Amino acid sequence: MGKAESAPRRRSVPVVKVVMLALLTVVMSVPVYLLLVNSFKPQQAIADNPFGIPLGELTLRYLSDAVHSPQYNVIGGYGFTIFLVVVVDVLCIALAGPAAYVIARSLRRRTQLLLLYFLAGTFIPGAAVVIPVIYVLRAVGLANTVTGLVAHDVASTLPVSIFLFVGFIRTIPVDIDHAAAIDGAGRYRTFWRIVFPLMRPAVVTVLILNSIGIWNDFVSPQILLSPGSGHYTVTTAIYAGISQYSTDLTKVFPNLLLAVAPVIVFFIYMQRHIVSGLTVGAVKG
Amino acid sequence: MVELAELSDRRTAPAADTPRPAVGGRSARLRTAAVSLGMVGPAVALYTVLTVVPVGVAIYLSLTDWNGFSTAVFVGFDNYRHLFADPASTRSWYVTAVIAVVGTVGMVGGGLAYALLLKGRSRTNAFFRALAYYPHVISALILGYLWAAILGTNGAVNSTLHRFGLSEPIGFLFDEKLALVSVIWVIVWAGFGFNVVLFVAALQTVPAELLEAAAIDGASTWQTNRRVVVPMIAPVVTVATVLNLVGLVRAYDLIVSLTGGGPAGSTQTFSYLILARSFAGTKVGYATAQAVFLMVVSAALALLVTALRNRQDQAAAG
Numbered sequence: 233m234g235k236a237e238s239a240p241r242r243r244s245v246p247v248v249k250v251v252m253l254a255l256l257t258v259v260m261s262v263p264v265y266l267l268l269v270n271s272f273k274p275q276q277a278i279a280d281n282p283f284g285i286p287l288g289e290l291t292l293r294y295l296s297d298a299v300h301s302p303q304y305n306v307i308g309g310y311g312f313t314i315f316l317v318v319v320v321d322v323l324c325i326a327l328a329g330p331a332a333y334v335i336a337r338s339l340r341r342r343t344q345l346l347l348l349y350f351l352a353g354t355f356i357p358g359a360a361v362v363i364p365v366i367y368v369l370r371a372v373g374l375a376n377t378v379t380g381l382v383a384h385d386v387a388s389t390l391p392v393s394i395f396l397f398v399g400f401i402r403t404i405p406v407d408i409d410h411a412a413a414i415d416g417a418g419r420y421r422t423f424w425r426i427v428f429p430l431m432r433p434a435v436v437t438v439l440i441l442n443s444i445g446i447w448n449d450f451v452s453p454q455i456l457l458s459p460g461s462g463h464y465t466v467t468t469a470i471y472a473g474i475s476q477y478s479t480d481l482t483k484v485f486p487n488l489l490l491a492v493a494p495v496i497v498f499f500i501y502m503q504r505h506i507v508s509g510l511t512v513g514a515v516k517g
Numbered sequence: 518m519v520e521l522a523e524l525s526d527r528r529t530a531p532a533a534d535t536p537r538p539a540v541g542g543r544s545a546r547l548r549t550a551a552v553s554l555g556m557v558g559p560a561v562a563l564y565t566v567l568t569v570v571p572v573g574v575a576i577y578l579s580l581t582d583w584n585g586f587s588t589a590v591f592v593g594f595d596n597y598r599h600l601f602a603d604p605a606s607t608r609s610w611y612v613t614a615v616i617a618v619v620g621t622v623g624m625v626g627g628g629l630a631y632a633l634l635l636k637g638r639s640r641t642n643a644f645f646r647a648l649a650y651y652p653h654v655i656s657a658l659i660l661g662y663l664w665a666a667i668l669g670t671n672g673a674v675n676s677t678l679h680r681f682g683l684s685e686p687i688g689f690l691f692d693e694k695l696a697l698v699s700v701i702w703v704i705v706w707a708g709f710g711f712n713v714v715l716f717v718a719a720l721q722t723v724p725a726e727l728l729e730a731a732a733i734d735g736a737s738t739w740q741t742n743r744r745v746v747v748p749m750i751a752p753v754v755t756v757a758t759v760l761n762l763v764g765l766v767r768a769y770d771l772i773v774s775l776t777g778g779g780p781a782g783s784t785q786t787f788s789y790l791i792l793a794r795s796f797a798g799t800k801v802g803y804a805t806a807q808a809v810f811l812m813v814v815s816a817a818l819a820l821l822v823t824a825l826r827n828r829q830d831q832a833a834a835g
Contacts, residue, residue, distance in 0.1 A: 252634055253645060259706065260648045263663055266673050270666075281680060282673035327563060330556035338553075346557065353568050355816040357767040359788040360808035363796055364571035364578065372566075387567035390560055419552045448656035450770045455792070467658050471773070474662050484666050491659050499654050503647055506654060507714055514711070514760060 298486035309469035332397030353391035400434035440509035579806035596806035617765035623705035628712025649710030661774030693783040719750040
């Protein structure tokens with residue numbers, strides 16, 4: 233290994249690296265660039281040169297049209313989707329937390345089978361289970377209702393949430409529970425006042441996993457809430473709007489921008505938590 | 518019914534759950550059991566009614582010719598027989614398999630290549646990793662619409678080619694063969710970043726001494742990666758492969774927005790067939806048979822992940 237040999241090798245690696253990183257930058261940023269630029273351009277300018285920035289023609293008109301569109305409304309969808317995310321998150325934690333606590337703290341075989349019972353749910357694809365869910369909801373009188381959708385969404389978030397919580401609670405020393413019990417705290421109190429505050433990392437992971445899942449979910453609201461219900465999430469609003477006007481790019485781009493913007497902002501702001509949360513959720517769940 | 522059995526099962530269970538106060542007779546133990554039941558009960562009940570029962574309902578409906586309105590007539594395994602005879606169904610399995618296999622190879626390969634490049638802990642690397650990762654947090658439905666606006670007949674690519682003198686638009690989404698390629702491209706574009714993050718996490722646990730030893734032995738970067746680094750993270754690569762497969766077998770949202778299953782069914786995945794064709798066409802019995810079949814395939818793949826992960830855990834423990 234002489235100097236003459238290792239020198240060009242050391243230089244050749246950065247060349248590959250630079251080319252690959254340039255490719256990555258272009259391929260990943262061009263779609264976002266097109267989305268951003270074309271949301272402010274008239275149809276003709278988009279058709280003439282989608283990559284161009286015609287300074288004279290840029291306008292907020294189409295974005296404002298999208299905000300005020302009466303038929304389908306992404307901004308209106310924000311409200312309902314945020315409502316859905318918050319309600320499902322809260323109910324999921326309220327149900328999964330205590331259940332995971334009992335499972336994690338029990339040494340009984342039967343309780344461990346309960347964990348397997350929940351885990352089996354992660355094997356069921358949403359697109360497959362949503363059809364029979366309609367008929368179950370119909371049987372209990374919740375077909376086509378927001379309550380029905382919330383109930384289904386909470387049920388679908390339970391398996392992974394409980395699994396992650398059980399794993400985390402088992403790392404918390406049981407001595408803490410015993411100390412609380414000796415001080416006279418019941419199991420509910422012990423869980424919510426003593427154990428739950430210690431579960432912060434797992435709770436953050438579950439919240440991120442579920443929030444992004446519910447925000448992006450399309451199948452459940454599409455199938456469980458008919459258009460007649462008047463409730464649109466961001467995804468079903470986009471679906472209703474764009475399937476109608478797919479050739480009118482002045483409607484497509486601004487609506488997509490409105491749908492993507494909050495997620496991108498949230499991602500930039502919470503990047504570290506989101507990446508680790510989604511990774512843990514996928515690998516362990 | 519399942520939940521009732523479950524509940525009574527738990528009610529009769531003697532209370533031996535920890536933590537238990539040092540004192541306490543039979544009644545105290547029963548009370549503890551009741552409290553435990555109150556804590557797991559709601560989650561078990563909701564999950565049972567809206568996840569387990571629907572699977573049972575799906576299995577029942579799959580044995581009928583129900584259209585959603587009439588009285589269901591029991592038809593035995595007719596729907597399942599039809600499932601393997603129906604050309605639309607067999608073709609959608611072919612499409613799904615191609616998407617799943619080629620998409621997985623692309624995502625894992627791309628993910629590995631960029632993970633090796635971006636494994637360092639610098640801020641620049643973190644930035645590029647985020648750049649590769651961001652589509653993972655966006656709904657597949659929206660990504661599909663965005664790429665349709667880029668690859669469509671009047672999309673960004675074709676209008677640009679037109680400007681440079683190409684008279685006929687390229688049928689990225691309208692040519693039967695190209696459309697499948699486009700779908701796979703968007704899937705890989707959106708999903709490889711997740712693999713990058715997964716692999717980087719594994720790569721950062723590879724001991725530095727190993728890399729130093731390889732360098733002292735005169736191994737090139739390529740040799741080190743191929744002979745030392747990649748074998749070290751092989752278990753993670755295996756799990757990622759199966760995870761990607763499981764995810765892609767379920768592909769639905771992206772198909773809705775990018776191609777609508779077209780042209781001529783050339784990008785119609787199995788999930789899309791179930792929801793947009795069978796179910797929307799009020800063939801509920803047939804749709805649920807397809808759904809049950811999809812569940813079986815997904816479960817088989819998911820069990821594979823679990824088995825691989827257990828083996829990996831045992832290897833790590835041993």
